[in-house]
Amino acid sequence: DVKVTQSSRYLVKRTGEKVFLECVQDMDHENMFWYRQDPGLGLRLIYFSYDVKMKEKGDIPEGYSVSREKKERFSLILESASTNQTSMYLCASSYRGGQPQHFGDGTRLSIL
Amino acid sequence: GEDVEQSLFLSVREGDSSVINCTYTDSSSTYLYWYKQEPGAGLQLLTYIFSNMDMKQDQRLTVLLNKKDKHLSLRIADTQTGDSAIYFCAERRTDRGSTLGRLYFGRGTQLTVWP
Numbered sequence: 426d427v428k429v430t431q432s433s434r435y436l437v438k439r440t441g442e443k444v445f446l447e448c449v450q451d452m453d454h455e456n457m458f459w460y461r462q463d464p465g466l467g468l469r470l471i472y473f474s475y476d477v478k479m480k481e482k483g484d485i486p487e488g489y490s491v492s493r494e495k496k497e498r499f500s501l502i503l504e505s506a507s508t509n510q511t512s513m514y515l516c517a518s519s520y521r522g523g524q525p526q527h528f529g530d531g532t533r534l535s536i537l
Numbered sequence: 538g539e540d541v542e543q544s545l546f547l548s549v550r551e552g553d554s555s556v557i558n559c560t561y562t563d564s565s566s567t568y569l570y571w572y573k574q575e576p577g578a579g580l581q582l583l584t585y586i587f588s589n590m591d592m593k594q595d596q597r598l599t600v601l602l603n604k605k606d607k608h609l610s611l612r613i614a615d616t617q618t619g620d621s622a623i624y625f626c627a628e629r630r631t632d633r634g635s636t637l638g639r640l641y642f643g644r645g646t647q648l649t650v651w652p
Contacts, residue, residue, distance in 0.1 A: 429579075458639075467644035468580075468625070475637060483639075515579055523568035523587070523629050526640060528579035 427452045429529040431516050437535045444503040446532050448516030457499035458517040458526060459483075459491065468515065474499055475521070506536045543626055543643035550651050555613040557646045559626035564607055566628040570640070571600065571611045574623045583611070583624075613648075621650045 432447035450457065458473040460483075470483030472491040480491050488510060492500040499518075503510055513533050517526040542560040549555045561569060567588050572580040586593045586600045586609075593600045599612040609626055623645040631638045 465644070468642045470639065473637075473639065481637060517580075523638065525568075525570060525582045525585055527582065528572075530579045531577075533577075 427454075427518070427527040429516055429518055429527050431514075431529040431532050433532050434530060435533050435535075437537060438503075438506050439537055440506060440508060442503075442506050444506050444534070444536075446501040446503075446514055446516075446534070448499045448501070448518075448529060449497050450499075450518040450527070451497065452518065452520075452527075453496065454518035454527075455496070455521050456519045456526075457493065458519075459489075459499065459501045460515045460517065461485070462513040462515055462531070471501065508536050510534065511536045541626060541628055541641050541643040543624075543646045545644065546647050546649070548649045548651065549616050551616060551618055553616055555611075555616045555620070555648055555650075557611045557613075557624050557626075557648065559609040559611075559643055561607050561609060561626070561628040562641070563628060563630040564604060566630045567638070568629040569600075569602060569609050570627040570629070571598075571609075572625040572627065572642075574625065574645070576622075580625060616648075616650050618650045618652055621648055623647050 428451045430449045459471045460468045474480045474493040490502045515531045516529045519526040570585040571583040597614045601610045625645045627640045627642045
């Protein structure tokens with residue numbers, strides 16, 4: 426089975442902190458994705474990566490950056506956390522083409 | 538861009554069939570997906586259908602695809618209380634000017650199953 430592991434289930438940080446969310450997949454997938462999920466807004470794509478060191482902006486990249494130094498790991502960085510970044514963050518991965526995305530369990534991030 | 542549309546809520550009695558509907562945006566979308574999300578968890582892939590098919594059945598799940606109307610449905614037979622969750626439909630499409638396909642999700646349908 427595909428395993429996508431997010432480093433934390435719950436995280437509490439303070440406004441202005443630099444926050445790192447980590448995601449690791451064990452299936453040698455080329456593509457990796459970061460979404461945030463908010464009530465009433467569904468899933469919104471922040472960034473995605475289709476290869477090591479490659480990245481593409483999604484729909485809401487402002488205030489975020491990403492890093493993909495190794496194929497199995499995709500990190501989401503909140504450069505200076507703000508309260509409006511309090512959300513559930515979901516990581517996903519997939520093979521190339523139309524293969525399904527597989528999701529981690531999510532990180533519920535609270536910015537105080 | 539245009540949105541993938543789903544109704545927000547559906548309630549059914551245990552043992553009945555549930556039908557969750559979705560309207561997607563691009564007739565050239567190649568793959569369409571259904572995901573399930575239980576409280577506090579990530580999204581679990583339920584099933585997906587390629588655009589050259591019009592039906593797919595997998596145990597209690599039946600997916601119907603009407604490409605002319607850009608309509609996708611998920612039927613759950615003999616619905617159980619454990620099926621209570623949020624169900625997301627998603628289409629894979631390639632935006633103009635890009636060579637990369639990505640998923641576009643609906644906002645999810647909250648299915649509640651009453652005993």
